[in-house]
Amino acid sequence: MACTAEEEAHLKQTAEQGFRSSTSPIQKLRYACLMRGANGIKGLGRSFRIMDDDGSKTLDFREFRDGLRDYGLRELDDQTIADVFKELDKDGSGKLSYDEFLVAIRGPMNKTREEYVKQAFKKMDATGDGQITIEDIRRLYDASQHPKFMSGEWTEDQCFRHFLNSFDSPGNPDGVVTWDEFLNYYAGVSASIDEDGYFATMMKRAWRL
Incomplete structure (x- = not known):
């Protein structure tokens, strides 16, 4: 995540x-x-x-x-x-x-870290078309337990879109996350983490790899 x-x-x-x-x-x-x-x-x-x-x-x-x-x-x-x-x-x-x-x-991301990012992207790209969309999220996650869906504040699609917006560019979200965008996002995360082991643990925990 x-x-x-x-x-x-x-x-x-x-x-x-x-x-x-x-x-x-x-x-x-x-x-x-x-x-x-x-x-x-x-x-x-x-x-x-x-x-x-x-x-x-x-x-x-x-x-x-x-x-x-x-x-x-x-x-x-x-x-x-x-x-x-x-x-x-x-x-x-x-x-x-x-x-x-x-x-x-x-900047450089070593092969070990990039492999975890690839695994996460592949897991999210349910349709295998090289991008993550609401349809991919819909196949993988049940939004019915999201607090804002349960309260009636958001629809199911709004819950999914909120998830995608985490990886989208501020001010210009389009609801589609490509591999390059996903990798660029985690390149930013990787830049702040010194230890490969910590990065691996974070990715495993976040994506249940």
């Missing part, structure tokens, strides 16, 4: 400390995203997809800079943004693939 409030607070605190101490432009950007919580990296991906007006899946410097600004990453000065772009634009083309960019920003 999504991070608990305690885990989310720990992630933000860790990111703030990392942002202050880091000298790497890419790490600073990563920490700035994670200061917004586990959804921070995935939310940035959404912001860039919106900026990609021509559907090229690339960003020039203006789109890159404006995407960061629109997402609210005010902690980053213009020089840091320029340094990140230059470091990632390895061929000097003046264009970035935002898929490659997101891989660089979410």
Whole structure:
């Protein structure tokens, strides 16, 4: 499941400390995203997809800079943004693939951790179509015991949508969670956890793996 409030607070605190101490432009950007919580990296991906007006899946410097600004990453000065772009634009083309960019920003997740994330996603993707939707949740969970369903405040679909929104980008939920979005979410969680054993325990407990 999504991070608990305690885990989310720990992630933000860790990111703030990392942002202050880091000298790497890419790490600073990563920490700035994670200061917004586990959804921070995935939310940035959404912001860039919106900026990609021509559907090229690339960003020039203006789109890159404006995407960061629109997402609210005010902690980053213009020089840091320029340094990140230059470091990632390895061929000097003046264009970035935002898929490659997101891989660089979410940072390394070792194979052990990624395997637990894959298991959780596979369990949730009941239809096997590569995305988690309300229909997948409906097949797996009974919403009748949810307190807000029992009180009549929410319908069954509203209960399911609330669950999906935990993994969706703040301000732009679409009710569909892809593998990349799911992985980006847990990349944020992983960044705040030092021990593989603790990460494994958390995933097993949360998803009954």
